[in-house]
Amino acid sequence: MCRCPLSGATRDTGAESRWSPRVRPHPRPSSAPLGGRFWAFWSASLASNLSDGVAMIAVPWLASSLAPENAALVAAVATAGRLPWLLLALPAGCWWTACPGSR
Numbered sequence: 001m002c003r004c005p006l007s008g009a010t011r012d013t014g015a016e017s018r019w020s021p022r023v024r025p026h027p028r029p030s031s032a033p034l035g036g037r038f039w040a041f042w043s044a045s046l047a048s049n050l051s052d053g054v055a056m057i058a059v060p061w062l063a064s065s066l067a068p069e070n071a072a073l074v075a076a077v078a079t080a081g082r083l084p085w086l087l088l089a090l091p092a093g094c095w096w097t098a099c100p101g102s103r
Contacts, residue, residue, distance in 0.1 A: 056081065 063077035 059081045060074055060078040063074045067073045
């Protein structure tokens with residue numbers, strides 16, 4: 001009798017060489033509640049992402065209503081709104097990874 005190291009299936013080494021899976025009980029999903037800390041984090045993440053999306057649309061829209069004839073100004077305002085993410089995300093990630101307690 002051989003056992004597959006990946007799936008745990010067993011195989012009879014005799015005349016019949018079919019793989020037969022080992023029977024395992026199906027794990028039940030956790031019925032425990034997620035808790036207040038999870039929902040606070042989830043709500044904060046939802047609010048942050050929603051407000052970020054609204055600002056990403058509203059700021060260029062406001063610029064286009066104030067200067068409808070100047071498309072370059074609208075593009076500059078939209079770019080300036082996303083520039084902090086572009087300039088600070090990679091250095092912040094590198095800094096966080098280099099911190100001693102990050103792993």
